[in-house]
Amino acid sequence: MWLVRPALPDDVDQILDVAGAAGSETARLSSTLPRQRDVLAEKIDYSMASLAGNVTTEAGRPKRFLFVLQSTSTGRIHGTAGIDARAGNSQPFYNYRRDALIHASHELGVSSRVDVLYPSHALTDQTLLCSFSITPELRNTEAFELLSRARILFIAGHRDWFTSNIAVEIQGVQLEDGSVPFWDSLGRHFFNMDFETADQYSGLLSKTFIAELMPPNPVYVTLLSEAAQAAIGQPHELTVPNLELLQREGFRAGCYLDIFDGGPVLEARTDALRTLVTSQPKTLHGTYEDCGDTWLISAGEGSGFRCTLARVANTLEGALKVPVGVWKVLGKTAGDEVRIAPCW
Amino acid sequence: MLVIRPLQETDLEDLYGMAQKAGKGLTTLPADQDLLQRKISRARETFNQRCAPEAGLYLFALEDTEAGKVVGISGIQARVGLDEVFYNYRLSVTVNASKELGVHVRTPTLHLTNDMTDTSEICSLLLSDDYQGGGNGLLLSRCRFMYMDEFRKHFSEKVFAEMRGVSDEQGLSPLWDALGRKFFDMKFTEADMLSGLGNKAFIAELMPKFPIYLPMLPDSAREVIGQVHGNTAPALRMLQAEGFNFNGLVDIFDGGPVVEAFVRTIRTVRDSRNRYAMITSKAVDLDVPAAERVMVSNRSFRNFRVTTVPASCVRTDTVSLPPAVAEALQIESGDLVRLAPLKDRVKTSARAAG
Numbered sequence: 222m223w224l225v226r227p228a229l230p231d232d233v234d235q236i237l238d239v240a241g242a243a244g245s246e247t248a249r250l251s252s253t254l255p256r257q258r259d260v261l262a263e264k265i266d267y268s269m270a271s272l273a274g275n276v277t278t279e280a281g282r283p284k285r286f287l288f289v290l291q292s293t294s295t296g297r298i299h300g301t302a303g304i305d306a307r308a309g310n311s312q313p314f315y316n317y318r319r320d321a322l323i324h325a326s327h328e329l330g331v332s333s334r335v336d337v338l339y340p341s342h343a344l345t346d347q348t349l350l351c352s353f354s355i356t357p358e359l360r361n362t363e364a365f366e367l368l369s370r371a372r373i374l375f376i377a378g379h380r381d382w383f384t385s386n387i388a389v390e391i392q393g394v395q396l397e398d399g400s401v402p403f404w405d406s407l408g409r410h411f412f413n414m415d416f417e418t419a420d421q422y423s424g425l426l427s428k429t430f431i432a433e434l435m436p437p438n439p440v441y442v443t444l445l446s447e448a449a450q451a452a453i454g455q456p457h458e459l460t461v462p463n464l465e466l467l468q469r470e471g472f473r474a475g476c477y478l479d480i481f482d483g484g485p486v487l488e489a490r491t492d493a494l495r496t497l498v499t500s501q502p503k504t505l506h507g508t509y510e511d512c513g514d515t516w517l518i519s520a521g522e523g524s525g526f527r528c529t530l531a532r533v534a535n536t537l538e539g540a541l542k543v544p545v546g547v548w549k550v551l552g553k554t555a556g557d558e559v560r561i562a563p564c565w
Numbered sequence: 566m567l568v569i570r571p572l573q574e575t576d577l578e579d580l581y582g583m584a585q586k587a588g589k590g591l592t593t594l595p596a597d598q599d600l601l602q603r604k605i606s607r608a609r610e611t612f613n614q615r616c617a618p619e620a621g622l623y624l625f626a627l628e629d630t631e632a633g634k635v636v637g638i639s640g641i642q643a644r645v646g647l648d649e650v651f652y653n654y655r656l657s658v659t660v661n662a663s664k665e666l667g668v669h670v671r672t673p674t675l676h677l678t679n680d681m682t683d684t685s686e687i688c689s690l691l692l693s694d695d696y697q698g699g700g701n702g703l704l705l706s707r708c709r710f711m712y713m714d715e716f717r718k719h720f721s722e723k724v725f726a727e728m729r730g731v732s733d734e735q736g737l738s739p740l741w742d743a744l745g746r747k748f749f750d751m752k753f754t755e756a757d758m759l760s761g762l763g764n765k766a767f768i769a770e771l772m773p774k775f776p777i778y779l780p781m782l783p784d785s786a787r788e789v790i791g792q793v794h795g796n797t798a799p800a801l802r803m804l805q806a807e808g809f810n811f812n813g814l815v816d817i818f819d820g821g822p823v824v825e826a827f828v829r830t831i832r833t834v835r836d837s838r839n840r841y842a843m844i845t846s847k848a849v850d851l852d853v854p855a856a857e858r859v860m861v862s863n864r865s866f867r868n869f870r871v872t873t874v875p876a877s878c879v880r881t882d883t884v885s886l887p888p889a890v891a892e893a894l895q896i897e898s899g900d901l902v903r904l905a906p907l908k909d910r911v912k913t914s915a916r917a918a919g
Contacts, residue, residue, distance in 0.1 A: 324748055324771040329764065331771060335748060410780035411661050413670045422666065433663040434670070441773055443747040444781045 222294065223364045224550050225371035225528040227272050228265045228287040228301065235298040236261060236289065239354055253351040253390075254301055255424055271306075272524040283307035284382055286375070287352060288526075290359075290368040293550055299359055300368045303352030304375065306382050307345075312428045314345040315435065316477040316486055319442075319453065336442035340435060344477060348376070348491065350389040353463060361462045363530055366564060367517060369466050371528035373496035374519035374560055378526070380491075387491045388477070389467060392460050393484025394452035403483030406449035411436050420481055435480065454478060454485045469565055471495050500562040503541035505553050510534055511544055518543070520551040520559040527551045536561065566631065566851070567701060568893045569708040569862075569871035572608045572624040572638065577601060579635035580626075587691055594638065594689050595761035608640075612867050618719040619644040623712065624689060625869070627705050629696070630893060636696045637705045640689035641713065643720055646682030649766040653678050653814040653823060656791060659778070673779040675790075677772070680814060681823065685713070685720040686727070690800070700855025700873065700907050706803060708871040710833040711862045711905055715869075723825055725812065726804055729797040730821025731789035740820035743786030748772055756818055772817055790820040797821075806909060807832045833860075837905035844898040845885040849878060856908045861886070863894040864903050870894045873907050 228236065240256045255261045264287055270276050271284035283306045290300035308314040317338040325332035350372060359365050376383050395401050401416040412419050412434045422430060442450055454474060456464045464487070471494050472487035479486065491497070496517070505520070513534035518541070521527050531547045541559060548554055572580075577598070584596035594601075608624035610616045620643065627637030645651045654675040662669040687709050692702050713720045732738040732753060741753035749756065749771040756768055779787050791811065793801050801824065808830050814823040828834060842861075851874065858873040861884065872893050878885045884904060886894070896902060 326767045326770050328767040329759075329771070331749065333748065333750070333771065335773070337775070406781070410778065411670055411672060413668050414666075430663045430666055430668075434661045434666075434668060436659065436661070436672070436778055438778075439775045440778070440781075441747075441775065444744075444777070 222292075222546070222550055223367050223530055224291045224293050225288050225302070225368055226291065227524055227526060228268055228289045230262065230265055230269075232289055232298055233258060233262050233265065236265075236301055239298060239300060239356055253303065253424060254354050257425070260425060268303075269524060272526070274523060281311050283310050283346075285310065286372075288368075288371060288375070290355065290364060293529075299364065300355035301352055302354075302368050302372050303350070304372050304383075305349040305351055307384070308347050308349035308388060309342075309345040309428070313342045313432065314347075314349075315428065315431050315480045316341045316344055317440075317480055317483075318343065319476045319478060338440045338442060338478065340437065340439070340480075341477065344388050344486065344488075346384065348383040348387045350387065350467075363515065363564065365462065366466060367528065367530050369463065370470070370496045370517055370562065371519065373470065373494050374500060374517060374528055374562060375526055376491065376494075377497045377500050378519065378522065378560055383491055385491055386488060387472075387494070388486055388488045389472060390479055390486050391464055391467075391484045392457040393479055393482030394455050395457055395482065401452075401482045402446060402448035403452045404481055406446040407440060408435075408481055416481065423481065431480070449483065453483045456484060457482075460484075469495065496562045500560050501536075503536075503559050503561050504539055505548060505551075505557045505559050506540040506542045506555055507545055507548070508534070508542035509544065510542070515564040517562045517564060518547065518551065518559050519561075520553045520557065525552060527553075530564065533561070536563075566629075566872060566889065566893055567636070567696075567704065568628050568630055569625050569704060569869070570628055571612045571867070571869055572605055572626045572635075574605060574609065576626055576635045577605060580605070580638060583635070583638070583691055583693055586694070594691055595758060597762065600762060611643075612869075614867075619647060619683075621719065623709075625705075625708060625712075627692070627696075627701065637692040637701065638689055639691075639705045639709055640687070641709050641720070641724075642686040642688055644683050645686050646679060646684075649763075650769065651679055651682050652766070652769040652772070652817050653681060654777070654817050654820075655680065655814050657813070659776070673787075675777040675779065675815070677774055677776075677817070678814065681725055683721060684825075685724045685828075687724055688726070700858060702799075703803065703855065703907050704860060704871065704873060706800070707807070707833045707860065707905065707907070708862065708869075710807065710828070710831045711837060711860065711871060711903060712869055713828050714831075714834040714837060715862070715864055715903065716866060717828060720828060722829070723827055724831070725823050725825035726809065727816055727823050728801055728804075728821045729794040730816050730819030731792050731794055732819060738819040739783075739785040739789050741818050743782045744777065745772060745818055753818065760818065769817060786820075791815050791822045793821055832909075833905045837903050839901050839903055840879065840884040841882055842891060842894075842896050842898060842900045842902045843880075843883040843885050844888055844891045846888070847885070849875065849885070849887045849890075851875065851887070851890075853877075858907045860905045860907050861890070861894065862903045862905075863896050864901065865895075868895060876906075879904060 268287040318341040404416040474485040477486035519528040611621035624640040626635040736754040738753040809824040809826040862871040
């Protein structure tokens with residue numbers, strides 16, 4: 222059985238394995254999941270403190286959560302998924318906003334549309350889904366769906382902690398040789414470093430260096446290389462399953478881009494997220510039967526949060542009848558409150 | 566004899582012929598009869614003081630008095646940017662630095678400016694091929710500084726010239742292709758022609774307003790920023806000798822440099838002096854090398870005339886002029902005229918003479 226639960230300090234080594242698994246593939250694909258042991262350990266500690274209610278947005282230390290996907294049979298961790306309650310974590314959160322200007326001359330009878338990228342902080346302080354990584358063999362499986370959607374059930378259960386709009390950054394185009402066309406045509410000129418380095422810094426350091434090095438003025442798209450222009454708003458091919466899942470959830474690409482690789486930023490209204498809208502509270506009960514459609518079932522608050530998959534025969538009643546094994550995974554017992562949402 | 570005089574209504578044919586031969590590259594003098602006629606009319610209004618001094622367009626013709634035709638033209642626009650918007654790019658530097666990372670990056674950047682607004686511009690210089698050499702180009706160009714010196718209050722303290730930028734034989738400009746064209750799908754030659762027809766501000770409205778970071782342009786375009794066309798190099802050297810310097814601005818189309826100088830520090834202005842004209846019946850050999858000649862102006866606003874005489878004509882208080890020269894300058898004996906060296910070497914001999 223698959224379980225999503227908050228990350229714990231003992232998970233560090235296994236998470237590092239996941240982050241580094243599949244060679245550079247996963248490693249590359251999650252810039253917000255640190256690959257340095259101490260940084261990761263810190264992130265887990267912070268997540269635990271956030272879950273325990275020891276950090277508050279009022280104190281200027283926004284909550285950040287990290288969850289793991291665990292196989293209950295082997296105990297192994299196969300993936301991670303995170304939520305930053307406030308993008309930027311009380312620092313500016315950088316994006317490019319793609320916008321258009323019409324350059325027109327009445328006298329010459331000419332009018333042309335000019336695409337411009339404006340530096341933007343507009344998404345700062347919006348809830349952000351982040352740190353998603355999963356071992357490659359699980360991509361496009363139930364477990365994949367569980368890991369991504371469990372976060373939405375967490376949000377549903379802790380709605381006050383999150384903002385009314387929610388965003389997620391999708392990794393942009395990177396070529397086989399590791400080069401990133403968007404970066405090479407834009408950021409590299411100003412940061413004077415390769416993409417990997419900049420990407421790591423942005424995960425590790427304060428974002429001050431971005432403010433210091435990023436060109437302060439808008440950038441004309443037409444002056445970028447053709448490869449860079451083609452990469453604008455395009456997802457990395459490995460992130461397509463993730464992208465599609467998020468689109469089913471109700472996320473849509475808006476006008477924001479990642480400043481490093483030009484990847485799209487997806488946005489949604491939190492209260493319109495499909496998992497959230499279709500989820501419903503239930504009371505846990507037992508059964509010996511194991512049949513019916515597969516549902517996501519979440520339970521617990523804060524550090525007690527658990528989410529798993531189970532087959533449910535009847536969801537019309539207020540009582541949710543599942544085998545006792547599921548109770549154990551959820552850490553709940555008969556009569557406890559749970560929240561369920563249908564699998565897609 | 567070659568004489569500078571204000572452009573006249575009757576010069577249209579000669580002017581049109583010259584403009585046709587000159588072809589592309591001279592944006593201020595396109596081969597367009599109507600436009601040339603308008604320019605002549607404006608010049609006439611200016612010299613007759615029928616327009617505000619700052620709106621003036623002072624156009625001078627170089628006339629071959631024997632042939633009775635105009636063989637060159639040069640001009641001063643009293644102020645630019647008054648009724649249209651005058652654009653340039655300023656070549657400046659953006660520095661991004663992070664102490665934390667030890668990164669310090671300088672990025673050359675083009676900023677769109679209107680910095681030359683309300684400044685006098687020297688423009689429209691064109692000399693027939695048959696008359697190249699012998700100091701004719703110098704006369705055509707430098708007579709303007711004598712005029713500005715004489716009538717300072719009609720011009721700004723500073724004067725500038727836009728130098729033609731780099732383009733190839735086909736009329737392709739590397740900067741235009743990398744920048745302007747991306748925003749305005751038009752060939753450089755067309756855009757250039759349109760700006761000559763007075764549409765430059767309209768085109769500028771289609772150009773990017775935000776700063777352009779040069780690393781984002783191809784090398785071919787970056788290399789030509791602030792560079793002059795090969796044909797313009799001599800003109801640039803001449804202006805540099807007068808004290809003009811690159812002021813950091815470039816043309817928004819081809820990247821040609823803007824050079825400027827304060828009128829009072831221009832060498833022709835500094836080295837010019839007054840003398841009383843003395844008409845002499847003695848034969849004077851006018852045909853001496855450019856280096857041994859001085860420019861003589863009649864100091865007239867409406868009927869400004871300049872020609873050259875041998876430096877040997879200059880005395881302590883006077884300058885001896887043959888009757889033909891006096892006639893060409895439309896002066897009489899005893900009139901105060903102004904002298905300035907035509908070429909740089911004359912400076913010392915003129916000083917020795919005076």
